[in-house]
Amino acid sequence: MPGEVLWNAPVADHPVDALVRVPGSKSLTARWMLLAAAADEPSVLRGALVSRDTRLMRDALERLGAVLEVADGALHVTPLPPPAEHPAEPLEIHTGLAGTVMRFVPILAALHHGDVRFTGDDAALLRPMHAVVDALRQQGVEVTEHGEPGHLPLTVHGTGRLPGGRIALDASASSQFVSNVLLVAARAESDLELAHVGSTLPSLPHIDMTVQTLREAGVEASHHVDADGRHTWTVRRGEIRPVSVGIEPDLSNAGPFLAAAMVTGGTIAVDDWPETTTQPGDAYRDLLARMGGEVWREGRALCVRGSGEIHGIEADMSAVGELVPTIAALCALADSPSRLTGVAHLRGHETDRLKALAAELTKVGAHTVELEDGVEIHPGPLTGAVFESYEDHRMATAGAILGLRVPDLRVVDIGTTQKTLPDFVGMWLSMLHPEPAVDAE
Numbered sequence: 001m002p003g004e005v006l007w008n009a010p011v012a013d014h015p016v017d018a019l020v021r022v023p024g025s026k027s028l029t030a031r032w033m034l035l036a037a038a039a040d041e042p043s044v045l046r047g048a049l050v051s052r053d054t055r056l057m058r059d060a061l062e063r064l065g066a067v068l069e070v071a072d073g074a075l076h077v078t079p080l081p082p083p084a085e086h087p088a089e090p091l092e093i094h095t096g097l098a099g100t101v102m103r104f105v106p107i108l109a110a111l112h113h114g115d116v117r118f119t120g121d122d123a124a125l126l127r128p129m130h131a132v133v134d135a136l137r138q139q140g141v142e143v144t145e146h147g148e149p150g151h152l153p154l155t156v157h158g159t160g161r162l163p164g165g166r167i168a169l170d171a172s173a174s175s176q177f178v179s180n181v182l183l184v185a186a187r188a189e190s191d192l193e194l195a196h197v198g199s200t201l202p203s204l205p206h207i208d209m210t211v212q213t214l215r216e217a218g219v220e221a222s223h224h225v226d227a228d229g230r231h232t233w234t235v236r237r238g239e240i241r242p243v244s245v246g247i248e249p250d251l252s253n254a255g256p257f258l259a260a261a262m263v264t265g266g267t268i269a270v271d272d273w274p275e276t277t278t279q280p281g282d283a284y285r286d287l288l289a290r291m292g293g294e295v296w297r298e299g300r301a302l303c304v305r306g307s308g309e310i311h312g313i314e315a316d317m318s319a320v321g322e323l324v325p326t327i328a329a330l331c332a333l334a335d336s337p338s339r340l341t342g343v344a345h346l347r348g349h350e351t352d353r354l355k356a357l358a359a360e361l362t363k364v365g366a367h368t369v370e371l372e373d374g375v376e377i378h379p380g381p382l383t384g385a386v387f388e389s390y391e392d393h394r395m396a397t398a399g400a401i402l403g404l405r406v407p408d409l410r411v412v413d414i415g416t417t418q419k420t421l422p423d424f425v426g427m428w429l430s431m432l433h434p435e436p437a438v439d440a441e
Helices: 026-038 052-063 099-109 122-126 130-138 176-187 204-216 251-264 280-290 318-332 344-348 353-364 393-403 414-419 424-432
Strands: 006-008 017-020 043-046 067-071 074-078 091-094 113-119 142-145 154-159 165-169 192-196 221-225 231-235 244-246 267-270 294-298 301-305 314-316 338-341 367-371 374-378 410-412
Touching: 017 251, 017 424, 026 043, 026 052, 026 074, 026 099, 026 176, 026 204, 026 251, 052 067, 052 091, 052 099, 052 414, 091 099, 099 113, 099 130, 099 154, 099 176, 130 142, 130 165, 130 176, 165 176, 176 192, 176 204, 176 231, 204 221, 204 231, 204 318, 251 267, 251 280, 251 301, 251 318, 251 393, 251 424, 280 294, 280 301, 280 318, 314 318, 318 338, 318 344, 318 353, 318 374, 318 393, 344 353, 353 367, 353 374, 353 393, 393 410, 393 414, 393 424, 414 424
Parallel strands: 017 267, 043 244, 091 113, 165 192, 314 338
Antiparallel strands: 006 410, 043 074, 067 074, 113 154, 142 154, 192 231, 221 231, 267 301, 294 301, 338 374, 367 374
């Protein structure tokens, strides 16, 4: 295909056996960066991810007036200054394709006195923003939408204040629509209560992550589910304490490497896997065990050993939707059909992941049926093909997983993995061809 950069995914000619260290969690890094920018005094973040998404977050916060500097291997964050008495000069923030930037930062921009215009990559202009606009308007913040309503580009006309109070929001399309409000709620003029009024609530662990980070920053935050299953969150106004925190490894990004153990019948250990965590990636432990892997802890590491067989799975993935591309790639290599459901919200990610998975897995030979809220995957003889990534980092890594067993599989734009994993290709090749041990004598 003219103009496209194709990466020949390497085939594994032996079982992998490697210790993998993945960088910090993108989700935690984004939350801590924003909370630190909204805090009362400077904070120190150790192990923060450096990737395209977090660079975009850093640029956004710096444009709003925060100062972020790397010193002694840690990210030091000096918070936003108080809002100016008179409106500042207009700003523009480019969100790239980062959901955390396009959904989290506009609420923070309301605390800036002046106009802040948000735009992004072409694909970002397709991602839903309705609930962000709705939340801002419920807080009395004027928002100008420059294109299709409920999408970028848009301008937040910040006045330096958020009144707080009650917000009713439909977050069926993304849990980020809840997290964005909660993260800055302590800076409002009164306590904030957020009620979810949508039909579904995807990726609840990501909201739990937000609540946990708030509590670690001294913010009083609570989550209530009533008898009818309706979710409400309350955040008390007050100070956001400065923090000195270490950020966990990104467990979702560990997934492709753990999957490599399953595909090759090898063993992968991921270092510093937390004992307890709010990261959705922790669900790999159960999912991979159900698919035929042996899963155990060894010291600080989580280990997965493949048996050489991969079993199909039926799973409700609503809480862990970001794991679907990795699990779907394994399902295409399984010995029985699979059905992954509960993830209609994946249509609003970097691409429509359900449509993309159905197209690309079928293209390589695994007949895949696109469901309203998921995919049904029927394995078959797989053959090489051009595997489109759709500018989606998790589609690109799904192609890499399949390429371990399928010769001549070429992934379009493997560089899109830099969104959350800066050196995916280098790590992948090191896993397949580790450096030999050096003789000490």
